[in-house]
Amino acid sequence: MLTCLPGFSTAGEVTEVSGRGVGMDAVKSAVHALGGTLLIDTEQGKGSRFHLSVPAGISIMQTLVVCCGQMKVAVPVNAITQTRQLERDLILKKGKQSVFILEGETIPLLSLNRILRLPPMPTAGGDISLITCEIRGKKLGLVVDSFLTQHELFIKPLGRPLLKLKGLLGSAILGDGEIVYILDIPNLL
Numbered sequence: 001m002l003t004c005l006p007g008f009s010t011a012g013e014v015t016e017v018s019g020r021g022v023g024m025d026a027v028k029s030a031v032h033a034l035g036g037t038l039l040i041d042t043e044q045g046k047g048s049r050f051h052l053s054v055p056a057g058i059s060i061m062q063t064l065v066v067c068c069g070q071m072k073v074a075v076p077v078n079a080i081t082q083t084r085q086l087e088r089d090l091i092l093k094k095g096k097q098s099v100f101i102l103e104g105e106t107i108p109l110l111s112l113n114r115i116l117r118l119p120p121m122p123t124a125g126g127d128i129s130l131i132t133c134e135i136r137g138k139k140l141g142l143v144v145d146s147f148l149t150q151h152e153l154f155i156k157p158l159g160r161p162l163l164k165l166k167g168l169l170g171s172a173i174l175g176d177g178e179i180v181y182i183l184d185i186p187n188l189l
Contacts, residue, residue, distance in 0.1 A: 001040055004028040059155050063182060065174070066131070066144040069118035072180050074153060074172065075142075079185040081134050083147060085127035100141060102132065109141045115188060121145040135186050142185075151175075155182055 002008060003024040031038045036054035063074035064083065091109065092099050098109040109130075113120045131142045153172035162168065167188030171181050 003040070004038070061153055061155050061169075061182065062150070063153050063172075064131070064150050065148040065180060066112070066129070067121070067146045067148055068113045068116055068144055069121060071116070071118055072148060072174075072178065073112075073116070074151065074180045074182045075131060075185060076169070076182065077150070079133055079183075081132040081139065084130050084132070086130045086141075087127055091128075100130075102139070102141075105139065107132065107139050107141050109143055110189070111143045113143075113145065115142075133185055135189060140189075153180075153182065 003010075004027070006025045008025070009023075028038050031052055031054065036052065038053075039051040040048055041051070042048040062077040064077055064080060065072055065074050086100060090100050092101070094106065094108075099106050100109060101107070111120070112131075129144045129146050131144060133140055133142060151172075151174065153174075155170040155172055157163070157170050158165070158168060167184050169182040169184045171179055173179055
């Protein structure tokens, strides 16, 4: 476990990629932040075996973090068909439903702010940020206030009483320490 001490390095000189002593220290910190453990078994002349253990309820997911009102939420990338900036003059009305045309197909628009019961951000006109999804064989567009970043997040399961909320997969902590909820799009709608 000596290799996990901050600043420890076996490199002869410091380069851009080695010798700074942050490799195994960073691994150990990340594993411990997840509630896991790191063990190293070493046999002189034979090598080392690393044992990583993390709680079963944690998974890693590629997500797109978006802004809805004053809140950031994450949408799993595998639930997204495409993202786009849609010009407002391409939005049509079909009865009470707002729609747009995508590759000759009429796609209904839904506001993620309304679904989450969040107040919309004031708009200055221009394009709208849109996530296109396919749910139960039907395409739809989810309007968000803005796209922020794409992240690979460690998803932690929700505890009570949030566990019973429909449409949430779990939560995660962004690099700046902010907590975001990961949406379960098919079950949210």
